Amino acid sequence: MCLRASKGARVKEVSVEERQSVKTSxxxxxxxxxRDFGEADLLVTFFTPERGCLKGVARAARRSRRRFPNCLDLFCLSRVEYAEHPRGGELHTMIxxxxxxGFEGLRRDWGILTLAGYMVEVVExxxxxxxxxxxLFSLLLRTFKLLEGEIQPLNVQIFFEAAAMALGGYGIELGRCCSCGRTYEGRGRAAFHPEKGGIVCLRCGSESALNPGLDPLGVQALGHLQALEWDLFERMTLTREIVQAIERVNRRHMDYRLGRRPKSLAWL
Ligand SMILES: [Zn+2]
Incomplete structure (x- = not known):
């Protein structure tokens, strides 16, 4: 295995001892x-279930596809073997x-491909x-599969957003009013309050662009999405307006909790 950096690449050469102690995964x-790296290499970022997001250099991958046949394309699910950086650095070497x-279905439409890119950015x-x-790894795979099917992309988007935020520890409180504490009985509209991280009853707050509202079906649907209950969500009969209302709530919630908008959102 050659760990020597190609010309122009910013990778230090490693010693014989370090080379012998390299751990592979x-x-x-x-x-x-x-993206291209040096004269012939590729710099690959990949998301794994057990190590999260990692980076690796695929040596000579642009010159020869023998070691990396069609498996380093964007959004592919691949089995990767890599040598960990010998000094604990973040740049590994793809073996x-x-x-x-290959998730070919994602490539049939530019909008679907952009949505997949947005999901990856949220994961990062x-x-x-x-x-x-x-x-989160399982969720991304599941939503990529859904995007390949004949499902409304906005439905898949709100599922991914609600589920990813819930898995990240940012689930929206839907069971009670976050101001007076009254249990939400599933009747009447409620307004989302980003700072409180949940819904408030209309005695305690009002709907606005900053506090988007949901009707009872919207609250129920969002609950299913947060609990990763896609099948239950799909069985509901929801209007486009309800789906759009959930998206507005997700947007306000993500803006507030993540602190910045994913850049790819501008292309959706
Ligand atoms: Zn209240």
């Missing part, structure tokens, strides 16, 4: 970013790679590098 991974699922914001997050 194998993991399923979703390829989240790929081999095998395609598990929620998941600290090199930290295990198998639930």
């Amino acid at each position: 194998i993991s399923p991974a979703i390829i989240t970013r790929v 081999s790679c095998r395609l598990l699922d 914001m929620l998941s600290p590098p090199q930290t295990a997050d198998p639930s």
Whole structure:
């Protein structure tokens, strides 16, 4: 295995001792970013269930596809084998790679591909590098599968947003008014309050652009999405207005909790 940096690449050469102590790992991974690196290499960012987001250099991957046949394309699910950085650095070395699922259905439409990119960006914001997050990994795979099907993309988007935030510890309180504490009985509209992280009854607050409202079906649907109950959500009969209302709540919630908007949102 050659760990020598190609010309122009910012990788230090490692000693013989370090080379001998290199630890290799194998993991399923979703390829989240790929860019040219040096003269012939690729810099690959990949999301794994047990180590979160990682970066690796695929040596000579642009010159020869033998070791990396069709498995380093954006949003592919691949089985990656990589040598960990010998000094604990963040840049690993890709050894081999095998395609598990190319998610070809994502590539049929520019809007779907952009939505997949937005989901990856949210994952990067929620998941600290090199930290295990198998639930978020499963969610991303599941939503990629849904995007390949004949499902309204906005429905998949609100599912991903609500579920990802809940898995990240930012679930929206839907069971009671976050101001007076009264239990929400599933009757009447409620307004979302970003600072309180939940809904408030209309005695305690009012609907506005900053505090988007939900009707009872919207609250119930959002509850299913946060609990990753896609099947129950799908069985509900929801109007486009309700789905859009949930998206407005998700947007306000994510803006407030994440502190910045994913750049790719501008393209959706
Ligand atoms: Zn109240």
